[in-house]
Amino acid sequence: MCSIEDSPIIFDEVKIKPEVKICIKCKTSTATILIRHSTYCKPCFQHVFVGKFRKNMEKYKTSNSKIDEKVMIGLSGGPSSRAMLHLLSEIFSHELSKKQSFTEVWVCHIDENSIFNLKDSTINQVEQIVQKYNSLFIGLRIEDIYSDEFTSNMEFGQVLKISIDKSKQQEFNEFNATIRQNKELSNKEKLQSLLECISNLTSKEDFVWYLKLSLLIQTARKKGCTRLFLGDCSTRLATKIISLTSKGRGSSLPIEILGENNYFGDVIISRPMKDMISKEIGLYNHYLGFETVFIPSLTSLQPSKSSIERLTEDFIVGLERDYPSTVSTIARTGSKLTISNSIDDENRCALCLMPYRNENKFFQNRITLTKIPSSISTTNDCNTATNNCNDHCNPVTVSCSQSCCSDCIKPTKLDHQNIEINNTLCHACRVNMRDINEIFLPPYVAEEAKRQNRRLDLRKNIEEFLIDDIDDDQ
Amino acid sequence: MTQPLIKVNLFFSGGLEILFDNIKQKTVEISSSINPPNQTKMEDLIKWIRENLIKTKPELFMTGNTIRPGILILINDVDWEVEGELEYTIKDGDNIHFLSTLHGG
Numbered sequence: 001m002c003s004i005e006d007s008p009i010i011f012d013e014v015k016i017k018p019e020v021k022i023c024i025k026c027k028t029s030t031a032t033i034l035i036r037h038s039t040y041c042k043p044c045f046q047h048v049f050v051g052k053f054r055k056n057m058e059k060y061k062t063s064n065s066k067i068d069e070k071v072m073i074g075l076s077g078g079p080s081s082r083a084m085l086h087l088l089s090e091i092f093s094h095e096l097s098k099k100q101s102f103t104e105v106w107v108c109h110i111d112e113n114s115i116f117n118l119k120d121s122t123i124n125q126v127e128q129i130v131q132k133y134n135s136l137f138i139g140l141r142i143e144d145i146y147s148d149e150f151t152s153n154m155e156f157g158q159v160l161k162i163s164i165d166k167s168k169q170q171e172f173n174e175f176n177a178t179i180r181q182n183k184e185l186s187n188k189e190k191l192q193s194l195l196e197c198i199s200n201l202t203s204k205e206d207f208v209w210y211l212k213l214s215l216l217i218q219t220a221r222k223k224g225c226t227r228l229f230l231g232d233c234s235t236r237l238a239t240k241i242i243s244l245t246s247k248g249r250g251s252s253l254p255i256e257i258l259g260e261n262n263y264f265g266d267v268i269i270s271r272p273m274k275d276m277i278s279k280e281i282g283l284y285n286h287y288l289g290f291e292t293v294f295i296p297s298l299t300s301l302q303p304s305k306s307s308i309e310r311l312t313e314d315f316i317v318g319l320e321r322d323y324p325s326t327v328s329t330i331a332r333t334g335s336k337l338t339i340s341n342s343i344d345d346e347n348r349c350a351l352c353l354m355p356y357r358n359e360n361k362f363f364q365n366r367i368t369l370t371k372i373p374s375s376i377s378t379t380n381d382c383n384t385a386t387n388n389c390n391d392h393c394n395p396v397t398v399s400c401s402q403s404c405c406s407d408c409i410k411p412t413k414l415d416h417q418n419i420e421i422n423n424t425l426c427h428a429c430r431v432n433m434r435d436i437n438e439i440f441l442p443p444y445v446a447e448e449a450k451r452q453n454r455r456l457d458l459r460k461n462i463e464e465f466l467i468d469d470i471d472d473d474q
Numbered sequence: 475m476t477q478p479l480i481k482v483n484l485f486f487s488g489g490l491e492i493l494f495d496n497i498k499q500k501t502v503e504i505s506s507s508i509n510p511p512n513q514t515k516m517e518d519l520i521k522w523i524r525e526n527l528i529k530t531k532p533e534l535f536m537t538g539n540t541i542r543p544g545i546l547i548l549i550n551d552v553d554w555e556v557e558g559e560l561e562y563t564i565k566d567g568d569n570i571h572f573l574s575t576l577h578g579g
Contacts, residue, residue, distance in 0.1 A: 021556060031556055032551065032552040032553060032556060033552075033553045033556065034553050034555040034556050039556060042551075079488065079575065235575070236577065239577075278544070278575035278576075279546055279575060281575070282488065282546050282573050282575045283546065283548075283553070286546075286548065286551075286571065286573060287551070292487075292488065294488070294489045294491070294492075295489075295578070296489070296492075296578060297577055297578025298578070299577075299578050300489065300492070300578040301492065301530070301531055301534065303533075309577075310577075310578075313544075313576065313577055314543075314544075317543040317544040317576065318537075318543045320543065321543040
């Protein structure tokens with residue numbers, strides 16, 4: 001067992017303190033910065049920093065960049081995305097003078113303050129930053145995910161109401177979802193009630209992140225952007241690699257950490273900051289005098305054991321101090337992962353958009369030792385299972401054209417429609433569902449769940465005519 | 475004999491300011507030898523901040539006898555790791571930045 005008392009002894013032995021305080025690059029100036037084991041002077045540090053970024057951008061260009069691309073930058077206002085905005089803008093303006101490869105640059109900011117019920121919006125602060133650059137700005141609030149605009153057909157105004165059925169408490173993973181048109185609550189109230197009903201911070205953080213990701217991707221689609229830049233730095237990615245693995249999201253891990261991936265089809269996700277550690281970014285912003293917006297997170301001011309992600313971050317950052325190659329080792333090992341070939345493109349979790357395996361329900365039962373009975377009591381209001389899907393609800397599909405959809409949805413008086421959401425969630429989201437009581441999920445979830453259910457039904461209907469893949473292989 | 479006072483400019487950013495009632499900059503006067511007969515070092519200054527300035531959750535500022543990992547310190551724009559970390563002797567007029575790089579401050 002290692003104990004806390006042991007660490008200072010190891011600390012002294014392992015830590016290599018540079019004796020000579022000369023920049024290792026120019027070998028003339030006095031060093032002012034220590035990154036991992038190397039000392040730099042300020043100009044050399046900035047040169048190396050920008051160089052790393054450019055190298056990553058070059059890679060994207062040669063791989064699958066299109067000409068005349070519209071791109072979107074996800075800007076939280078935190079240090080990493082703030083630095084990214086500046087670096088990208090430099091590249092864009094440089095490119096403009098040569099040949100136009102990015103025709104339109106959007107900057108999208110999502111204000112999360114309604115999670116904490118703060119009155120001030122971060123949109124204005126961020127907009128002021130963006131004004132200095134030649135980009136178009138779009139400021140959203142996280143609760144906007146509940147508005148109909150952010151579904152595939154932009155009309156699907158239904159939310160999913162999920163409640164854990166008391167009678168099935170032994171089997172926690174059976175839950176009811178009711179599709180309903182919920183107009184009484186404002187989007188903000190829906191979001192707040194969603195978060196209130198999640199009992200633990202880990203799941204809460206998960207929810208917030210995937211709502212944000214969906215919102216970003218949908219916004220990028222709406223604006224016709226084919227590339228979305230996210231500002232994950234390598235410290236963040238290392239944290240994600242460990243925390244996502246512990247949350248049971250191993251299969252979707254590559255999608256969330258790769259420097260570039262096209263899992264989302266029309267929107268390529270790029271992470272050009274993936275090789276910079278948070279210390280470098282902090283120093284870079286400091287030297288350039290960039291003001292960053294302070295974005296509180298759910299775990300701000302919380303003890304380190306408050307959520308898996310927070311605990312992982314503390315663990316990694318703590319290790320990094322004594323062993324300065326921790327982050328880069330984890331991040332570089334993680335970046336070798338690739339998206340599994342066995343992933344069925346159609347199997348996407350309705351909530352987090354990540355892939356899930358077939359028959360995930362049985363998979364979970366196989367690997368779970370304890371079935372955790374839900375101790376939360378369900379309020380028994382109008383959403384009873386008796387309101388089954390009526391026939392005239394069936395024409396509501398995603399594949400039909402917008403005009404058709406608005407025609408069938410709008411006049412539908414049916415507020416309640418039971419839907420099988422069990423099969424359309426990934427393992428980790430199903431685990432998260434244990435911590436909820438009764439929540440409203442945004443329309444995009446309802447839409448996706450419905451779409452997938454239709455697909456499954458269809459498959460069931462034609463099953464006997466299908467030739468089984470497995471038989472084929474044998 | 476009382477020790478002469480030295481002036482130090484402290485800056486808190488990256489979300490760290492929430493531990494200090496949202497104060498981002500503060501000039502303080504401290505003894506040039508908090509821990510006589512030694513001159514005031516970084517170690518003493520951090521302890522002094524914890525005892526005198528922090529409004530809430532000191533454990534989010536310090537772990538053990540040093541700063542919490544993830545918080546950068548810049549002494550006159552120079553990385554404190556180059557300056558000898560806790561052993562650095564504070565001088566009059568030093569600008570010391572405390573910068574949190576942690577998620578959510």
